[in-house]
Amino acid sequence: MPSLKAIRRRITSVKSTGKITRAMKLVATAKLRRAQERLVQNRPYALRVQEMIRELARGAATDDHVLLSVRPPRRTLLLLLTSDRGLAGAFNANVNKAAWNWVQRNREGRDHIELRIVGKKGRDFFKSRPVTVGHVYTDVLNNLTLERAADIGRELVAAYVDGGFDEVFLVFNEFKSAITQKVCMERILPIRPEHTEVEGALYEMPARPTADTLYEPSKDAVLDNLLPMSINVQVYRGLLESVASEMGARMTAMDAATKNASELLARITLQYNRARQAIITTELMEITSGAEALKG
């Protein structure tokens, strides 16, 4: 049986851990709300870009534009979205594992697979694993700006156009609800307009381009502009989904941790009280038996 002092020390430590996890949960909840708002704000834009691409690329052959051209997948690039900080349940483990499994399964038949990673957790996971890791971006999710997303997007396009990659995938946690995230793997390059999903048209689109619509400088040039935009849209969306998922996962994990802490606290408090009582009882016994002995 541990000494009273040891138990008391344990109680203090569990109490302070509980305080920390509770605070972390509150912070995650507040951040989650903001992240969800940003997801919603991004929607009209994403919808417009996707719809326009579908409109313009209708009937375009795959070799009309370099970003539309489907090549046999010899060299593949994966962009993996993880967070910089842990204590977010299975948030990082799930995407890391999904990416790693994919790499192992698809090595055959491909000359080269490269990973680019957002977040320290992904970097650490792949440090000891035999796979090429290109760029690592840190401090993205904590302070997500569109510019940062667009920079990453432009580098992906550059890798696809100049870097000899034949396809680019995005691996991320999709935000389903505060308590569920789903690992998603989407091919973002080459762009296949007929496959881009436009979920729930919430936004009022202007009337379809009519026959006498002027294209400036040309229909192709407009497409040329829109295609890289759609990559940035997808990267940004993936990042937004990741931020919301991270916060959701952290909230759930910290909630569970707080509950465990209070359960544990109840248990050790009971143990403490029992130990205290036992000591008192022994002392009483000693006193009474001493008194009895004197009487006799």
Place this chain on the structure above:
Amino acid sequence: MQVTIVTPVGVKFAGEVASVIAPSQSGDVGILPGHQPLMAALRTGPAVVTIPGQEALYLVVDGGYVHVVDGEKVSIVTELCEGWRDIDAAAAKADYEAAFAVLQKASEETESATWKLKKHDVDLADTRIRVAATRP
């Protein structure tokens, strides 16, 4: 004439205007009420929105497109839209100089994607400096 500017961080501007000048890739397009249906690719540059009874509003626009329908509905869809309030002029100047230095060194490979990235940085910083200068 109704103008909406949509960016990934939300609707940046929506309202009734007298005219819009959008930085298209082949020059600037001025749009007045009754314009022919238009779909133009934009470059990184300044857009000018004139609101009746107010001073012209200068905005940084970063790529995207402008779409005119029915002669009075204009939408600009762009990755970034900033007014002078959103811009840190000193930071823009520093960005400009940093990116320009890189461009000058690599002036031969004007076709590579990385060169284009830097060119974009220069254009963006340049536009920011100009829009920041419209601070009243």
